[in-house]
Amino acid sequence: MTPPTRLGAAVIEKIAVSTYSIPTDFPESDGTLEWDKTTAVVVQVHSGREFGLGYTYADEATAHLINGLLAPIVKNRDAMDVPGCWCAMVHAIRNLGRPGISSMAIAAVDNALWDLKAKLLNLPLAKLLGQVRDSIEIYGSGGFTSYSDYQLRAQFSGWLEQGIRMFKMKVGRAPEDDLRRVRVAREAIGDNAQLFVDANGAYSRKQALEFALRFRESGVSWFEEPVSSDDLDGLRLLRDRAPEGMDIAAGEYGYDSWYFRRMLEAQAVDVLQADATRCAGITGFLKAGALCEANCMPLSAHTAPSIHMHVCCCVPAVRHLEYFHDHSRIEQMLFEGAVRPKDGKLYPDLSRPGIGLELRTADARRYEAA
Secondary structure, three states: OOOOOOOOOOEOOEEEEEEEEEEEEEEEEOOOOEEEEEEEEEEEEEEOOEEEEEEEEOOHHHHHHHHHHHHHHHOOOEOOOHHHHHHHHHHHOOOOOOOOHHHHHHHHHHHHHHHHHHHHOOOEHHHHHOOOOOOEEEEEEEOOOOOOHHHHHHHHHHHHHOOOOEEEEEOOOOHHHHHHHHHHHHHHHOOOOEEEEEOOOOOOHHHHHHHHHHHHOOOEEEEEOOOOOOOHHHHHHHHHHOOOOOEEEEOOOOOOHHHHHHHHHOOOOOEEEEOOOOOOHHHHHHHHHHHHHHOOOOEEEOOOHHHHHHHHOOOOOEEEEEEEHHHHHHHHHHEEOOOOOEOOEEOOOOOOOEOOOEEOHHHHHOOEOO
16 A cells, blocks of 8 residues: 655656667677676656656566556655655565565666655765765776687776776686686786686686686686575685685675675675665665675675666775676666766766766667567
8 A cells, every 4th residue: 555645745656667678799608697688677767847767687577577566566655755665665576586576676666766866856866875985996897708818808908098997807607718818817907907707606616716726826806706606605615715815705696685694694705796786776785785884894886887886985885886898888878977987986977966867768769678
């Protein structure tokens, strides 16, 4: 049941959902998956003359869930009561299960609600949430296992020219090639940049231990999902036995606070990851940030740089933000206001209210799903 809104409240009048499927600029793969397109589910929440924009990277089924279940739950509520809307959506998906598209659908709506609230107050989202820093450091993320050595060098060299000083590449699909590819990446970025690797859970525990030692010879300082993120004992083993100077990271597949709590209680990682397009939106990301702060654990934002930029400037525990090749490219294609790196950082545009994005309707239409 929708609660009554107070007199003069900003009532949520309409929720519009659209889905866009954008081909990759080159076939992409990591240690455990291959893909040639990325689907963005975009939500616009309207109240009076204002509307908020949010999105997630998910399947078309996510859009059907929003239209069929979540939109009626949110409609006619007070747009200023974002936590109330969030709790109502979480309650509504009880019998569907919290992980997966349920939380991703909530994320798209929640992100739009935060954008709307900030716009109604004529504030950039960073100011509404409360800034603790004026920018957030990023790391360039790509280096897909489908890339040739030439493509890997070119991508990392291009980011280096933009002032980025941290780089992440994919490993694990062909382990026999991984050490050579890591050396290629190190040669491309030089000795003064940080190099990260992400296995997406492709290795066994013993493989991961061996590769951790060998990767460190090339100065690798971040080993993401060396084993499956569901293998908390394996992650803890890697964290305990990895060489000095190498962080073990995981958490991008967390959809709720209980997932993050279990990972922290298991002492499975040196850095926790969270994704506001998966963990039920900015509201869920803020909860992850609070858990990290309570556990003296750094937090890293996973992909979707335009969604994360404002909130990353407001959560004290955040260390950096992933500037993922696929998503940064798509966000420039679909949204007016998507920012570009400056000296290896993203700075929110404080002259624009909300998240600062507008859908490029004409450009997006060519990718729209039926």
